[in-house]
Amino acid sequence: MTRADAAADRTDPETRTAPSGSAGPAVRVLDGDGVRVAHGLFGSAIHMGGPVDDERWARTAPSYTPGRTFGVDDPAPVGEARLAGSATSFASALTVPGGARIPMAAVTRVGVRADRTRRGLLSALMTAQLRDSAARGEIAASLRATETAIYGRFGYGVATRGRDLRVPSRTPFRAGPSEGGDVRMVTGDEARTVLPEVYARAQARIPVPGVIERDEVWWGLSLDHPGRPAPAVAVHRSPTGPDDGYVVWTVTHEGPGFADNVLEVQDLQATTPAVLAALWRFVLGIDLVREVKARLRPIDDPLELFLTDPRAARTTGIVDETWLRLLDVPAALAARAWGDADPVRIRVHDRLLPGNEGVHVIGGSDAGTAAEGEADLECDVAALAMAYLGDRRPSELVASGWWSAHDPAAVTRADVLFATPTTPWSGTFF
Ligand SMILES: CC(C)(COP(=O)(O)OP(=O)(O)OC[C@H]1O[C@@H](n2cnc3c(N)ncnc32)[C@H](O)[C@@H]1OP(=O)(O)O)[C@@H](O)C(=O)NCCC(=O)NCCS
Incomplete structure (x- = not known):
């Protein structure tokens, strides 16, 4: 024991x-x-x-x-x-x-x-x-880990990753479709009202696996955290529509000169790629800033595609974001949509929550039910979490030894079943 x-x-x-x-x-x-x-x-x-x-x-x-x-x-x-x-x-x-x-x-x-x-x-x-x-x-628990060695033993696996990046300020943008909107700075109560609305609008457009609900307390702390300098906030509005994007940032002084500042994007949400481009353009044009950096952006953030020199946006790391723990495996498997392939059977091990042990159906209308017969694939509950939101393909988990495959044909089907049209990302630190 x-x-x-x-x-x-x-x-x-x-x-x-x-x-x-x-x-x-x-x-x-x-x-x-x-x-x-x-x-x-x-x-x-x-x-x-x-x-x-x-x-x-x-x-x-x-x-x-x-x-x-x-x-x-x-x-x-x-x-x-x-x-x-x-x-x-x-x-x-x-x-x-x-x-x-x-x-x-x-x-x-x-x-x-x-x-x-x-x-x-x-x-x-x-x-x-x-x-x-x-x-x-x-049905699940999730966290952000200070160190990668801590939580795997409790059944948590890395289920979304983010990209850390740095860009020199005033990096030129390619001429792109302009939506002619306006960016305005907001403070205090206006920020607290507008940002949650825009966030909800951005999430409603395309469901991104890994996004989590932000409650009032979360918003309060993110915009006014005791002991931390208040961040700056700017909101984007297109000519015809409501507010449709925002960016939250802080600035640190990193040298003797007035312009020796690094601007760090804390939160950037947009309802369309054009609004995203407008907000990146805005922060990269703020005066007296040497460099803009951002932590845990989506891996597929299209920033490079907006720039004349794509290499100006340097990826400084691809890092673990969501550590996910499936607490009720059958319910979790029944809740998500699956790709179009014949179902597979997966044996799951869970030493802390034995109710998750067993062979489960993946895919089709029976997803999450107990499977008849032998398993095609086998893994620990932590390794299931690594594929659950679409971050890791079953074939790479089999190839690296996180999963075992008893039927090689099932691996190809599992890749199709687990694939998601949108790259998973959370974007919320807590
Ligand atoms: C991380 C932390 C909570 C671990 O607490 P702890 O009481 O020492 O953990 P446990 O004794 O229950 O450890 C259980 C196992 O995990 C291992 N482990 C725990 N923390 C570890 C770490 N940081 N690095 C590597 N292994 C670790 C232990 O060695 C032990 O392994 P074993 O079962 O093979 O002997 C504690 O070290 C801590 O408070 N660290 C600083 C704050 C922090 O990082 N918190 C996490 C926020 S996400």
């Missing part, structure tokens, strides 16, 4: 507290001051602060959903510090191929005190959290 299995056995999913008297890390649901302590613990764990003052806590507390923060106590406490690790989540929804939105736990603020790491505390927290989310009826 692994340490995670042992922790799972000790955690009672009904009460979400560990039975008293059990050995090892006891997981409990935090409330009130416990959540505030957890917030400070997380800040320290990621080296970005620590305990917060009353004013800051008053603004931060609403971002914690009651009943969704788990804590684990120091198994060998010395002094007053009792809490040694914590993790929280909030309810969201994930767009899957075909456009359906499935209930999802957005997992965040995971940390273990530096003096108590590598003793199984995270394993206990993750196990309790996964079971809690599954019991809430959430």
